[in-house]
Amino acid sequence: MTMLKEGRPTAPQALNEADTTPATATGNRALMLEEALIFEIGSTETTGVDFAEAPKVVSRLGNLARTDGIGLPGLSEQETVRHYTRLSRQNYAIDLGLFPLGSCTMKHNPRLNEKVARMPGFADLHPLAPQSTVQGALAVIHELAAWLVTLTGMHSVAMSPKAGAHGELCGLLAIRAALEARGDARSVILVPESAHGTNPATAAFCGYKVEDIPATPDGRVDLEALKARLGPDVAAVMITNPNTCGLFERDMKTISDAVHAAGAFVYCDGANFNAIVGRVRPGDLGVDAMHINLHKTFSTPHGGGGPGSGPVVLSEALAPFAPLPFVEKQGDKFVLVEEETAEDHHGQTFGRMVAFHGQMGMFTRALTYILSHGADGLRQVATDAVLNANYILRSLDDVLDAPFGGSGPCMHEALFSDKGLAEGFTTLDIAKGLIDEGFHPMTMYFPLVVHGAMLVEPTETESKAALDQFILALRSLAERAKAGDEALKGAPYFAPRRRLDETLAARKPVLTWTEPELAEAAE
């Protein structure tokens, strides 16, 4: 029998010695690809497609007509596909692992939602199609609206706002319209410190003066300070519940009663509704308006990269002022109530927020999510989201400071501070370390009421095994930061780029690409 002595080696030989990673000629490292900018791959001199000669036309743009090239690089289809696929491999995604961004509710996207949203009967509709031909789509909007009203215990819902902050704008415009209708001009909106940052921005955008209400030491609205400030100039109070410290505002009903007694309205930021869906109805707490981030509570976090959807549920007092359009059922037909048809029973509407009907793609996904979970399943969503957050809080509160850990369980997110880290170590070091450990960093330095905040929202869709893996990583980083491990300050080591100079990027942003020769000539 002949034996081949010189075969292919099948075991690594002495490759585990330190610093044996040689540089490569291309800068690529196996599957970690060093991808150039699209302008550096393609050339403005080439083109990847072969169009027929354009017909000669006489420009009617006058001196606005473009006279020179627009400078786009020409790439073949394959080059283009490869460019974006390579870039996508440098990104982190919910389909790759746990995404602990607090306040963002980065839950799994059920594939069923995607299947339904892509059905041609929904995906290929034109917003101006005759209503008789889109009865199914209108039925989806109508049924989803009924679910939202039921889950929140509110009177009605405006479906068209396109995201959370847009929903806040809708709510405040309805409040302003209601105040104007009773001839009661008010100028101030109160916003507690524990509210989302978009709340004061929305109030200021609507022309209101924003005043802060302080938080109590246990991270909730200071009820006495709020009551003391209420008066005839206060239009509304904007409260986030559960708040950005991950805590339920226990005094919500007392707050609402006091606000109503002062003739003002309660706006609730419902971005964190995931923690209470199926268990608490904001309508029972005296809320007048609340947006629901369909793209958080009902899956498709970050709107799947956008757009989101932020329907606003309204109390009976605000319902007459809701924006157009909305879907009504008349007999066995679904009808879109618009400007022409609103007069008879919706004459007080404050107007319109979007050109058409809202975010149809999110409506179909959210309704699919709701129907596949059912009422009992949604209740379980909230329970599991809160359980997972508390598991993380209690698994780490021996190594990380939990500023409100003593005041009882948290809701859907666990909050830690940088207290106790070694001198010179920050929340940023831990966040960058998480990248090396294979996770997207948590939300950091928010909420502002906590120093060096780390806000972790695991959501209900993570398994115990996934949570344990994350806890292992965060525990190790916390221990290194407390022990003063200098190497942590250099993280990330294994990302496509090392730690970036955020200050330089903010002070001297480079937002456009310039050809190297031109850039050199300009210097």
Place this chain on the structure above:
Amino acid sequence: MSRYFTDEHEWIDVAGEIATVGITDYAQEQLGDIVFVELPAEGTSFEKGDDAAVVESVKAASDVYAPISGEVVETNSALEDEPALVNSDAEEDGWFFKLRIADASELEGLMNEAAYKKFVASL
């Protein structure tokens, strides 16, 4: 010329009827690297406590309040190109705006340097 301080970490230099306003060295240190400063338009009138300017660092954006009432007569345009001046020289070259003082009695409740130092030490 006399210098006053507020508990919002702003300083005010008073020379005649003109007050120069900036943020304190302690404030710039707390904010971290400052990347952008938004200044009020000249001619704007403020009541004491109004939002007068915005200072943005890599950490957060913060409002700068009018420490006293008055009309803006000049702003430090150098900050628009060089916001880092606030970090390097908060209490001199990093000034924000000058006000024509509307009511000098509003200066009475403010701190002097010694009192401000004591206030910062207590934080």
